[in-house]
Amino acid sequence: MKELFTLTVIIYLASMLAALIFRRDYRLSIRLGHVFTAVASLSLLVFTVYATSYALQGKAIEFVYNLGVAKIPFHIDGLSLILCFVLGALGLATSIYSPDYMESYESLGRGWLYLILYSTFMLSMILIVTVANLFWFLFLWEVMTFASYVLMVWESEEEYVRKAGWKYFVTMHIMSTLPLVIAVALLYAKVGSVDGLTFTNLATLKLGPVFYALFLIGFGSKAGVVPMHFWLPDAHPAAPSNVSALMSGVMIKVAVYGLIRITCFILKPNVTFGYIVAILGTITLTVGTLYALKQTDAKRLLAYHSVGQMGYIWLGVGVGILFIAKGGANAAFGAIALAAGLYHLVNHAIFKGLLFLSAGSILYRTHSRDLNALGGLAKLMPFTAIFTLIAAMSIAGAPPFNGFMSKWMIYQSTFLSNNGLIVFLGVMALFISAATLASFIKFYTTAFGGEPTELTKDVKEVSSPMLMAKGFLASLCLVLGLVPALILPLLLSPGKDLTHKDLAGWITTKVWLVTIKAPLMPAGAESYFKPLLFVALFSVILTGMYLLFPVSKRTDEPWTLGEPVAMNQYKYKAVNYYEPFEEYIHCLYHAGHVLSEFGGKVSEALGRAYLSFAMTLHKCAGQIMKAMVSLGKLYVDKAPEIYFDEYFVAPLVKISRASGILLDESFAKVNATLTLALISLAVIFALMML
Amino acid sequence: MIEKVAFAVISLVVLLLLPPLLDGISRKIKAILQARQGPSLLQTYYDISSLLSMEPVLPTDRLGFIVAPYVAFAAALSAGLVLPFGNFIPVAFTGDIFVFLYVLAIFSISMMIAGFLVNNTYANAGANREMMIILSVEPILGVALGIFALKTHSLSISGILMNLTLTPSVILAFIFLAYFIYVECAFIPFDVAEAETEILEGPFVEYSGRLLGIFKWAMLIKRVVLIWLFVSFLVLPIMKNIVDITSLHGAVVTLIAQLVMLFLFYAMSAVIEATTARMKITPILKQNTIIFAAGLIALAIASVGL
Numbered sequence: 001m002k003e004l005f006t007l008t009v010i011i012y013l014a015s016m017l018a019a020l021i022f023r024r025d026y027r028l029s030i031r032l033g034h035v036f037t038a039v040a041s042l043s044l045l046v047f048t049v050y051a052t053s054y055a056l057q058g059k060a061i062e063f064v065y066n067l068g069v070a071k072i073p074f075h076i077d078g079l080s081l082i083l084c085f086v087l088g089a090l091g092l093a094t095s096i097y098s099p100d101y102m103e104s105y106e107s108l109g110r111g112w113l114y115l116i117l118y119s120t121f122m123l124s125m126i127l128i129v130t131v132a133n134l135f136w137f138l139f140l141w142e143v144m145t146f147a148s149y150v151l152m153v154w155e156s157e158e159e160y161v162r163k164a165g166w167k168y169f170v171t172m173h174i175m176s177t178l179p180l181v182i183a184v185a186l187l188y189a190k191v192g193s194v195d196g197l198t199f200t201n202l203a204t205l206k207l208g209p210v211f212y213a214l215f216l217i218g219f220g221s222k223a224g225v226v227p228m229h230f231w232l233p234d235a236h237p238a239a240p241s242n243v244s245a246l247m248s249g250v251m252i253k254v255a256v257y258g259l260i261r262i263t264c265f266i267l268k269p270n271v272t273f274g275y276i277v278a279i280l281g282t283i284t285l286t287v288g289t290l291y292a293l294k295q296t297d298a299k300r301l302l303a304y305h306s307v308g309q310m311g312y313i314w315l316g317v318g319v320g321i322l323f324i325a326k327g328g329a330n331a332a333f334g335a336i337a338l339a340a341g342l343y344h345l346v347n348h349a350i351f352k353g354l355l356f357l358s359a360g361s362i363l364y365r366t367h368s369r370d371l372n373a374l375g376g377l378a379k380l381m382p383f384t385a386i387f388t389l390i391a392a393m394s395i396a397g398a399p400p401f402n403g404f405m406s407k408w409m410i411y412q413s414t415f416l417s418n419n420g421l422i423v424f425l426g427v428m429a430l431f432i433s434a435a436t437l438a439s440f441i442k443f444y445t446t447a448f449g450g451e452p453t454e455l456t457k458d459v460k461e462v463s464s465p466m467l468m469a470k471g472f473l474a475s476l477c478l479v480l481g482l483v484p485a486l487i488l489p490l491l492l493s494p495g496k497d498l499t500h501k502d503l504a505g506w507i508t509t510k511v512w513l514v515t516i517k518a519p520l521m522p523a524g525a526e527s528y529f530k531p532l533l534f535v536a537l538f539s540v541i542l543t544g545m546y547l548l549f550p551v552s553k554r555t556d557e558p559w560t561l562g563e564p565v566a567m568n569q570y571k572y573k574a575v576n577y578y579e580p581f582e583e584y585i586h587c588l589y590h591a592g593h594v595l596s597e598f599g600g601k602v603s604e605a606l607g608r609a610y611l612s613f614a615m616t617l618h619k620c621a622g623q624i625m626k627a628m629v630s631l632g633k634l635y636v637d638k639a640p641e642i643y644f645d646e647y648f649v650a651p652l653v654k655i656s657r658a659s660g661i662l663l664d665e666s667f668a669k670v671n672a673t674l675t676l677a678l679i680s681l682a683v684i685f686a687l688m689m690l
Numbered sequence: 691m692i693e694k695v696a697f698a699v700i701s702l703v704v705l706l707l708l709p710p711l712l713d714g715i716s717r718k719i720k721a722i723l724q725a726r727q728g729p730s731l732l733q734t735y736y737d738i739s740s741l742l743s744m745e746p747v748l749p750t751d752r753l754g755f756i757v758a759p760y761v762a763f764a765a766a767l768s769a770g771l772v773l774p775f776g777n778f779i780p781v782a783f784t785g786d787i788f789v790f791l792y793v794l795a796i797f798s799i800s801m802m803i804a805g806f807l808v809n810n811t812y813a814n815a816g817a818n819r820e821m822m823i824i825l826s827v828e829p830i831l832g833v834a835l836g837i838f839a840l841k842t843h844s845l846s847i848s849g850i851l852m853n854l855t856l857t858p859s860v861i862l863a864f865i866f867l868a869y870f871i872y873v874e875c876a877f878i879p880f881d882v883a884e885a886e887t888e889i890l891e892g893p894f895v896e897y898s899g900r901l902l903g904i905f906k907w908a909m910l911i912k913r914v915v916l917i918w919l920f921v922s923f924l925v926l927p928i929m930k931n932i933v934d935i936t937s938l939h940g941a942v943v944t945l946i947a948q949l950v951m952l953f954l955f956y957a958m959s960a961v962i963e964a965t966t967a968r969m970k971i972t973p974i975l976k977q978n979t980i981i982f983a984a985g986l987i988a989l990a991i992a993s994v995g996l
Contacts, residue, residue: 378754398796399793399796415839416844416845431828438824451750521844522843522852525846527786529783534768542764551745559810571814581822
């Protein structure tokens with residue numbers, strides 16, 4: 001079991017090596033590297049499948065990597081495996097998709113660097129969700145942020161990419177890393193050693209509300225929860241689409257993992273905290289999705305929906321924490337709510353990954369993300385169209401796709417809570433589900449509907465590996481919706497671990513059936529759904545009607561009432577969709593705009609302050625260094641004779657002089673400065689702790 | 691066994707064959723109220739059967755546009771098949787009201803996608819309006835369901851029906867549900883999406899022949915399904931106190947009561963239709979927001995236990 005996991009890690013490391021060996025050849029380095037990452041993802045998936053049967057018995061896989069200088073403990077239970085599944089599935093899809101997609105970035109070169117960063121990014125996330133020591137968690141967290149940052153600014157010659165990257169980098173360090181560092185430092189002060197920061201050890205401590213707050217901010221800003229979401233809609237679209245898929249698909253989910261792992265397993269579930277998470281989730285889903293509604297840039301629209309859907313996940317998780325904390329019969333209900341949130345986490349990873357890959361395919365072929373300009377792609381890219389439609393229907397929550405199943409469970413866990421406030425949160429979730437539908441009908445029908453436009457008329461379908469990657473995710477959308485029993489036991493296991501309750505009386509999952517029971521529910525009033533039976537009935541009616549009333553394909557021009565209208569002007573543009581509604585809620589947009597301006601200014605100011613502080617510090621250090629160097633030079637020049645010991649000192653002086661000059665040159669570049677500062681920080685940090 | 695078959699046949703008749711008749715009755719009522727002679731009661735059957743016999747002319751060869759009417763039909767019919775007919779549920783793939791509503795929503799989804807797929811501003815405008823109506827009316831539905839869930843601790847259709855007791859908030863929930871259903875049925879004044887005289891039936895403008903016939907039929911089925919849900923919500927909680935619904939006799943009585951109420955409500959909606967004029971979309975949005983705000987008060991009332 002452990003060996004399979006180690007194998008995954010080793011193959012990821014090997015992929016970096018392979019890319020490095022063939023670094024002269026852009027295509028070869030990426031292709032070969034992605035072969036390795038695909039195999040690594042497969043082995044992670046196999047590991048997940050094997051380990052699941054183990055985790056379902058309530059056991060966890062524990063082992064320690066002894067690196068000589070450090071011992072890194074690992075603890076893999078149901079919660080970790082859920083994230084491992086997501087990482088494996090999305091890692092596999094992007095590994096298949098990326099080699100062809102990255103060809104469009106060939107002019108930028110550095111394929112080997114891309115691959116090393118990709119592998120580092122994936123590997124850091126895999127280790128984050130499995131490691132069992134808070135210090136290493138934080139270290140890997142920083143590696144993840146850093147790798148994703150560099151991947152994000154891959155097209156750094158574009159102004160907007162640099163800006164988005166800067167925003168991401170500063171926000172993540174101030175709002176995510178800093179609170180986590182403070183929290184870890186406080187905990188370190190309590191336990192006194194790195195080895196004392198293991199999860200099991202920390203769980204024995206009694207910790208106050210300040211930790212809840214620090215972790216909430218730290219993970220909330222990474223997850224893109226309102227009001228800490230403002231970086232996300234800029235950051236995710238700026239990255240290459242395969243990286244966007246990973247960022248929106250997995251990276252923000254890792255924050256949810258962190259939240260559950262730390263506030264439920266290390267700290268204890270808390271009722272007030274549960275309320276806060278659920279309410280933040282509801283605000284997030286409302287704000288994120290209503291903003292998404294008016295976007296006309298394909299990737300920006302998707303990024304706003306990542307914010308919105310993250311709200312659904314937080315709502316489910318929050319209600320889960322709340323009811324688990326209440327205990328008794330409520331705890332079982334809480335476990336179901338937690339599973340609902342986690343179900344949406346898995347589903348969102350899959351359909352959002354697919355949607356970003358689709359947007360990437362459109363970008364790859366048309367070089368445009370503007371939904372106003374695109375059109376008619378269904379005729380030219382039929383498979384991409386079908387996969388996108390499946391993903392769009394999944395995220396919109398149309399049965400029988402996976403998004404519906406998880407939303408359904410979230411509705412169950414909010415509406416059946418016997419708590420007016422939570423029911424209200426459920427009502428908002430129901431409303432926003434319609435807004436999501438609106439947005440994705442727009443996304444699909446503008447890009448794929450109508451007839452090909454000037455921009456799209458010569459477009460071809462993307463290559464078969466790219467289609468295979470999307471087809472794989474699309475089939476997961478369908479399978480996880482049709483047979484929830486495949487994944488529900490795993491999703492329920494974190495709740496089981498937390499409550500130590502047998503959930504058999506509360507939720508039944510069979511291949512063809514899901515039944516949910518809530519506290520106070522009268523007998524015979526359980527909610528149940530048989531997705532397979534529904535699909536069978538639906539398709540029988542559909543095919544029956546089609547056979548009874550078949551159609552021939554006799555086509556003619558659309559009817560323009562006799563007006564000579566050009567066909568490309570006879571269709572709504574993306575910007576025209578839902579205009580009256582957007583106008584109707586414009587005060588909300590306006591308030592949001594003011595707030596985001598303010599937030600942007602604050603983060604900008606903080607970033608500038610940090611930068612100028614670092615620059616001043618560097619200047620001072622440089623001057624001191626210069627003074628020392630010139631002092632040494634003066635001495636060497638002036639000294640009448642050179643003594644033996646100076647033969648030892650002189651080279652050191654020369655080296656420091658040269659490095660001083662070198663550093664001075666490179667520090668003129670902001671990003672390089674930050675990069676170096678960060679790496680040295682990490683090294684110092686690591687050295688200190690060891 | 692024979693009873694089951696009989697009930698199955700009746701439910702299929704109610705879902706498939708009754709809707710055009712109800713539409714015919716509605717048209718007759720509207721005509722009488724407006725002092726016209728109006729078409730025959732069977733006119734809608736003639737309309738649909740003549741449409742079904744004609745080959746359509748398509749504005750595009752796009753698969754989504756061709757499949758949409760079939761999907762809409764399947765959605766409306768499958769949703770109808772989970773509702774109680776007396777004590778009989780034809781195909782119980784779910785008992786849950788959310789699943790029912792989402793399956794029914796596939797009708798609207800396919801209508802909107804079809805409307806947006808074609809190069810025709812009228813079809814686009816219709817789909818656009820349909821979506822905005824759904825956006826504004828969904829919270830009201832949420833409030834109604836929230837109150838039912840708070841009061842009965844259940845979200846399954848039969849669970850709500852069997853445990854409903856009359857309290858102030860439940861009465862309000864019924865009003866919200868009725869409003870939602872009336873709006874969703876796209877009766878005047880909420881027929882903005884398919885406004886015949888204004889945007890040429892919106893999403894249906896490019897449909898013709900067989901495809902139009904199926905779409906119209908599906909639309910009528912959807913109306914009956916929605917009203918049947920409401921009728922069941924009204925009739926079954928009352929009937930369960932009067933007769934034993936599980937017995938054959940009770941089931942038949944209940945089914946007859948449901949049918950009577952269905953006719954009654956369809957006739958009532960015809961009266962409202964004949965006496966009101968179509969609203970514009972922005973006033974509808976405003977009106978729905980106000981009703982939603984009222985709904986939140988009702989939800990608060992329900993959560994304090996009334």
